[in-house]
Amino acid sequence: MDKKALYNLSYGVFMLSTKAGEIANGCITNTCMQVANSPTRVAISVINANYTCELIKQSGVFALSMLDQTCTFETIKHFGFQSGRDVNKFADMNLPKDGNGVPYMGWQTCAVLNCKVVSSQDLGSHTLFIAEVEDAKVLSDQAPLTYADYQSKVKPKPEKKAEDKKIVGWRCKICKYVYEGSELPAEFTCPLCGHGADDFEPIYED
Amino acid sequence: MDKKALYNLSYGVFMLSTKAGEIANGCITNTCMQVANSPTRVAISVINANYTCELIKQSGVFALSMLDQTCTFETIKHFGFQSGRDVNKFADMNLPKDGNGVPYMGWQTCAVLNCKVVSSQDLGSHTLFIAEVEDAKVLSDQAPLTYADYQSKVKPKPEKKAEDKKIVGWRCKICKYVYEGSELPAEFTCPLCGHGADDFEPIYED
Numbered sequence: 030m031d032k033k034a035l036y037n038l039s040y041g042v043f044m045l046s047t048k049a050g051e052i053a054n055g056c057i058t059n060t061c062m063q064v065a066n067s068p069t070r071v072a073i074s075v076i077n078a079n080y081t082c083e084l085i086k087q088s089g090v091f092a093l094s095m096l097d098q099t100c101t102f103e104t105i106k107h108f109g110f111q112s113g114r115d116v117n118k119f120a121d122m123n124l125p126k127d128g129n130g131v132p133y134m135g136w137q138t139c140a141v142l143n144c145k146v147v148s149s150q151d152l153g154s155h156t157l158f159i160a161e162v163e164d165a166k167v168l169s170d171q172a173p174l175t176y177a178d179y180q181s182k183v184k185p186k187p188e189k190k191a192e193d194k195k196i197v198g199w200r201c202k203i204c205k206y207v208y209e210g211s212e213l214p215a216e217f218t219c220p221l222c223g224h225g226a227d228d229f230e231p232i233y234e235d
Numbered sequence: 236m237d238k239k240a241l242y243n244l245s246y247g248v249f250m251l252s253t254k255a256g257e258i259a260n261g262c263i264t265n266t267c268m269q270v271a272n273s274p275t276r277v278a279i280s281v282i283n284a285n286y287t288c289e290l291i292k293q294s295g296v297f298a299l300s301m302l303d304q305t306c307t308f309e310t311i312k313h314f315g316f317q318s319g320r321d322v323n324k325f326a327d328m329n330l331p332k333d334g335n336g337v338p339y340m341g342w343q344t345c346a347v348l349n350c351k352v353v354s355s356q357d358l359g360s361h362t363l364f365i366a367e368v369e370d371a372k373v374l375s376d377q378a379p380l381t382y383a384d385y386q387s388k389v390k391p392k393p394e395k396k397a398e399d400k401k402i403v404g405w406r407c408k409i410c411k412y413v414y415e416g417s418e419l420p421a422e423f424t425c426p427l428c429g430h431g432a433d434d435f436e437p438i439y440e441d
Binding site: 030031032033034035037038039040041060061062063064065066067068069070071072074095097139140141142148150152153154155157159162163164165166167172173175176177218223 | 236237238239240241243244245246247266267268269270271272273274275276277278280301303345346347348354356358359360361363365368369370371372373378379381382383424429
């Protein structure tokens with residue numbers, strides 16, 4: 030099986046948020062699709078290790094903010110590269126809230142869906158939620174950011190490696206997991222957070 | 236709820252095929268995403284009225300051919316605008332077959348996934364299948380065709396309406412359902428096949 034074939038699936042890029050009791054949190058995902066139209070339902074898949082996944086299981090509601098072409102890497106970093114277990118990502122952000130009290134993106138976002146979970150299925154690494162769309166709004170006339178756009182335009186290019194130093198390992202930029210060895214296999218996925226080889230950075234010898 | 240918000244979800248375009256007993260069939264879909272990575276699983280959503288949906292329920296296997304930038308409107312028409320209940324879409328096509336005997340696209344396609352259904356859920360208009368990826372191949376180095384590309388580049392622009400004739404109804408190009416009335420609401424979806432207002436053509440008075 031050539032796992033690179035799966036890289037040809039097309040996705041958007043989303044800020045997925047929820048609020049369980051007093052705790053609001055959000056993360057960056059790329060997996061949402063409409064799965065039915067009467068009633069209107071979407072499916073999202075969320076990494077089980079993510080705090081947002083745990084909170085959606087508690088609250089049964091989420092907002093899906095569809096990031097658009099004006100989205101910056103700072104936004105991706107803010108919601109995608111740190112955990113809500115360590116940081117309150119919504120502190121000092123004056124974001125609008127949907128009917129369930131869930132904060133959603135008020136900028137860099139072309140549309141938002143407000144959703145109520147109707148079923149969920151644990152798939153090992155991820156949980157698949159099927160949800161009814163309770164409300165939907167268009168927020169800008171910008172084109173949606175695709176995952177391919179994110180990879181080619183938004184994500185900074187990796188720094189050139191220090192040519193005189195040997196690579197001794199690879200660190201996951203998302204969860205800091207360390208892979209020991211000089212060559213990271215291209216199809217490697219992080220055993221902790223499920224991100225792929227693209228999200229690892231080299232660790233050089235001292 | 237503004238259903239146009241849902242148009243901002245990003246998708247690819249796929250030829251979804253299966254073989255149940257001696258009957259092979261395929262259709263065009265835009266809904267597939269990877270939902271887990273250990274083991275590798277994808278989810279697809281298929282309109283219940285589609286013959287391919289009925290056959291996947293029988294066979295429990297499918298191939299997902301990811302159409303690429305070289306895909307022509309003829310291919311979309313061949314697999315998407317006629318039903319396998321009326322026509323054998325694979326007759327006279329010399330297509331490769333996967334390990335389950337399912338024919339898949341040998342051209343205009345950047346990758347193919349060969350999948351085995353592990354669970355399914357009826358969502359009213361559609362069935363959601365979760366499937367294990369048994370094999371995956373890269374077939375070309377072309378970029379995948381996105382649904383937005385299909386709408387802007389592949390699909391022919393609608394003909395200008397005959398200015399001296401009145402529109403008396405709208406016909407679904409997919410299943411031929413007729414909507415009676417001069418104005419088709421933009422958010423209308425076909426009650427038979429689930430396709431949207433974009434897939435309807437005007438019927439003029441005699």
